[in-house]
Structures are given as structure tokens and as C-alpha cells.
Amino acid sequence: MKADRFESAEEGFCAIAKILIPNREPVLNLARTHVFEMVREYLERPETLPWLLILDDADDTGLFLGESEALKDIKFRLMDYLPSVNKGQIMITTRDSRIAGLEGGQIVLAPNLLKVMPMNIDDGYALFQKCMPTALTVSKDKCRDFLDMLGGLPLAIVQATSYMREEHISVDEPIGLYKDTECHKELFQNFARSVDKEQKSVLVTWEISYERIAGSSYQPGHPESKSQTAVLLDLLGFLDAQDSPLRKTLSEAEFAFKDETGPTPVDGLEHLFEGQQNPSRLLEGVYNTWFKPNGMFRTAIGRLCTYSLITERECWVHPVVHSWIYRRLSLDERCKYITWLVDELLKHIVMEELDSEERWDTVIPANINALIFGKFSPIRHARFLATLALSNRVLEYMTAHHISTSSLGELVYRIGQMEVSMGRAEVGISYLEIAIKAMKNFVHPTVISERRLHLAKIRSRLVSEVEATDEARLCVGDIPSPEATLWLAQCLRTEGHKIEALELFENIIQAFPIAVPADFSRNKEILAANIGAAYTLADLGDLQGDSRARDIIDHSIQPFIGLLPYGHLLKTIVYPKILICRAEVAADPDDQASALSILIEHDE
Secondary structure: OEOOOHHHHHHHHHHHHHHHOOOOOOOOOOOOOHHHHHHHHHHHOOOOOOEEEEEEOOOOHHHHHOOOHHHOOOOOOHHHHOOOOOOEEEEEOOOOHHHHHHHHHOOOOHHHOOOOOOOOHHHHHHHHHHHOHHHOOOOHHHHHHHHHHOOOOHHHHHHHHHHHHHHOOOOHHHHHHHHOHHHHHHHHHOOOOOOOOOOOOHHHHHHHHHHHHHOOOOEOOEHHHOOHHHHHHHHHOOOOOOOOHHHHHOEHHHHHOOOOOOOOOOOOOHHHOOEOOOHHHHHHHHHHHHOOOOOOHHHHHHHHHHOOOOOOOOOOOOHHHHHHHHHOOOHHHHHHHHHHHHHHHHHHOOOHHHOOOOOOOOOOOOOOOOOOHHHOOOHHHHHHHHHHHOOHHHHHHHHHOOOOOHHHHHHHHHHHHHHHHOOOHHHHHHHHHHHHHHHOOOOOHHHHHHHHHHHHHHHHHHOOHHHHHHHHHHHHHHOOOHHHHHHHHHHHHHHOOHHHHHHHHHHHHHHOOOOOHHHHHOOHHHHHHHHHHHHHHHHHOOHHHHHHHHHHHHHHHHHHHOOOOOOOHHHHHHHHHHHHHHHHOOOOHHHHHHHHHHHHHHHO
């Protein structure tokens, strides 16, 4: 019998009475609770045969305890009418795990609580075969991705296989539909007719739970009427939800290169990266920003656990639920939640090279990728959010309603930088291009010019030296700045145009003279110009050039780098090359021996 509301329970008890007590005498004007008493008494009789009573969808604790406003007049508590004898058994199915704790566990003793968990691959495959007898030839390995995408949820497996059966399609097609978020409605809208007599869609089960947690004041189409718990569930639809527990334990670096064969830029460094950041941490940050720290965050998360809408307090969501959450929201809600989460993620992904005090990309060789170990943990969440936020529908809505995309562009830009830092230049370039486009109407033109220059420098890594130089000349024409000029000089030196490169390096040094080497920390392009000039003078190989190179290294470069700690990128990557250059331009054997001893001391 159904036990989701009083009318369902009454109908169920009447049906039981009609079957078990067919000769009962009709009595007029009885209280509505009479049929409940009649069935309970019959099932408790010594002569009654053993029985099993199943209360299905028993999600309303008020129905059990008589706390519902609609039941106060008849003083009805369902728990008062549950028979209690050894010969009978009662099974209660519910989304609300609190049923086990009602009235001190009188309804369901804690040891008798059985939590239905997602199916493992073997059980899921067995259910798949049962629902798809015509597909018995499909191997378990081929079916694995199909079962993984459904998170092992039995009802989801039944629903998706029903769709396959009715549409006469193979197991590969639902996987394609699932990967396209907007197609999930098509995948799950057909009813599992052969299994579920009431023809419930798997999405209907989540909708029932959603209405429970949204609160009695919730009205569909009026998001402001939702409870804070429902808002937290909404937000989870915009964060990553891995379909496999194993993938959640992978670090961001391991995940990025999991499908690649051969050596990768992070080989041997995997232990330095943290595992994927769980959604709970990001969710709590948003909650404290928009609902103010009120100590209720864990309580709200507990309600989501109670209704099995999340698998654990870390807030990982079943994949099917994850898709459903996002699709049920209006465009206005989607944009609001995207804005909230973008602001939160920007607090977690802080790229050091964006800070003028730490950005040394003008000095560090272009082929060196600075891995920012501590900033990778939320990158999968950021990537997933960016995918949703950059959809045509969302961007068109933001444009039509004059919603700024500058913060979104900033987040996408940082994602691109991280991809580049992992050696994934092509992927990073695509993110950077999208980011600049999203920011161009909302950010100062000078900043956009700097970002375009940065993009051009990264893009140049994938082309020939001649093409890189041509790109640099275009940037100097479009973005006349010390950094653009410096990059052109570096490209010219690499290509072999040493005299032209030296002239540009010298122009920068003369235009922005540095009296105190410590000032290089605020004038990084000038330091890079000094280093470039010293290298180029050494390349020329004449006595005058060697003398000028010694002067630059001894009086400008070494005093500054010598002040830096040993863990600094300049001291680790650039300084050894400068010391080698100093030995090459030595004035005499004694000077060279002194330069080499400094190099050996640094190496030690």
C-alpha cells in the first residue's frame, strides 16, 4: 500500500480489509480511523496466517506522528495502527532516513534500517540483462560506461533501458544522449512500462524529494520561495559530479592526463597534487556569503543526505540527479547561481602570475611551465561550471539582460593559465580566447591588451620561430608596451637576428634605467631586458660585447638575484644560466675560475 499521505494510506487499508475481511458487516457513520483499527486487529489475531505489510513511499514523518495540520481534527497517527505481532513483518520504503529515529525507534529499530546503495557493476549488469533480454550479447565491459553514467541507481538503469528497448537503439546511443545535458529529458521521459506499474519516471522520484526539501511555502516558478536546503541542491548542479569513486580520488594532474599514453609533464609529481576538492567546501563558502554564517549549513546538508539526494556529507551527487538539478532551473536561476559560484571559485584559484609582485613570465623561458600545486584542487569544478556558463543559451540571456561576464571571463582565463602550466597549451589557448571575448566589453582596454599579448606569446609556442617573430611584430604594432617590445626582442634573438634584438633590449634599458637592482621586483621587463642583453652580447663573441655583458651581470642582475631565497623560480631556473654566461664572458682565466666557483657553490 502507498503511505505517502493519509488518503493513500486509507485507500490501502480499505483494499486490505476488502480482501481479508470480505464478510465484514457495514457500519454507517464510522470514524475515518475505523478501517485502520479493523485491519490492525485482524492482523494481530492468533489465528491469522503470517503476513507481510509493505508501506511504500513513506516519506511524510507528519503522517506517522500526527503532526500534519490536515490530520489534527481526526487525531490520526499512522504508527498507532501498525500491527505488532511476531507472525507479521512490516517493510517501509522511504526517502527519509529519519523514519528509523521516530518515537525512539519504535517504528523502525536502527539495526533494521537498510540503506539502499548504488549497485556495483555486477549487480547493475544483471539488472541491465533482466531489463534488456534482447541485449544479452552486450559484454559487461561494453556496458560499464552505461552503468557508470547512471551512478548505479537501479531506477535509472530501468528507466534508461526502457528507453533503449522502446526506441530499438544500442547501448552506445544513451551514453551520447547523457553527455549532452539538454538531452537528458529525452532519455528519461519515457516510462518504464514493463517494470513500474505506475509508470513513474526516475526524475519524478527526485522531484517528489525536491518538493519536500524546498518547504511548504515553495511554489514552482518562484525560486525565492525555496528553502536554503533546496538552494544548496540547486548549486550542486553546477559543480562537478564524478560518476566513479576512483575518479574522485585522482588529483587534478592525474585526471588531466589519465587518457594519455607515454610520459606527461607531471610524471613523478603526482604526489604533490591534492585530490579533487569536494563540493562541500565550495558550497559552504557560497552559503556563508549569501545566507550569512548562521551555523545551519551542516543541518541543511543533513536534510539532503536524509532524502538521499546526495551520497554523503561531502556533497557528491548521483550523476542522474546532477543533470536533473541543472535542467529544472530557469535561465534566470542558472545565471544567478553561476555568478555566485564564479565569485567563490575565484577565491580558490588565485594564479600567482596575475599578481604584479610575483609574475615572472617575462623572465622565465617560455617552455617552462610553473605548476601551481596548491591551486589545482577545484579545477574540475571550474571547468564544469565554465561549460555550463559558456553555453549559447546562457550567454545570450546574459547579453539580453545586461549581466556582466567579466568575472566569468576571469575564471575562464585562470583555467586557461592552469592548462598551459600543465603543458596543455592547445587546451589552454582555447580557454584564453574565450575568456578575452567574455571580458572585452567589461574590462579596461589596457588589461585586454595585456591578455591578448599573453595569449599571443603562448600561441607562439606551437608555431615556428619565424611565425613567432611575425606574431610579436604584430603585437608591438597593436600593443606598444615594454612587454611587447621585450617579447619581440626575445623572438629576434631566438631566430638569430642578434643585432636587431640587442638594439631593442638596449632601448628598454635606456628608457627605464634602474638605479637600485632591488627595484627589478617592480620592473620585471627591465630585468628581462638586462638578461636578454647579456645573453645577446655573449652570443656576439667580441671583447667589447663581453665587457658589456660582464658589467650587466655583475652590477645589475647578480645583486638582485642574490637577494632571493633558494626556492625562488629565478634562482632555480634562470640563475644557473646567468652564471654560465658569466663564465663564458670572463675577462681572463682567474676571472673565469672565480665565476665557475660561484656556479659550483650555487649548484651545491
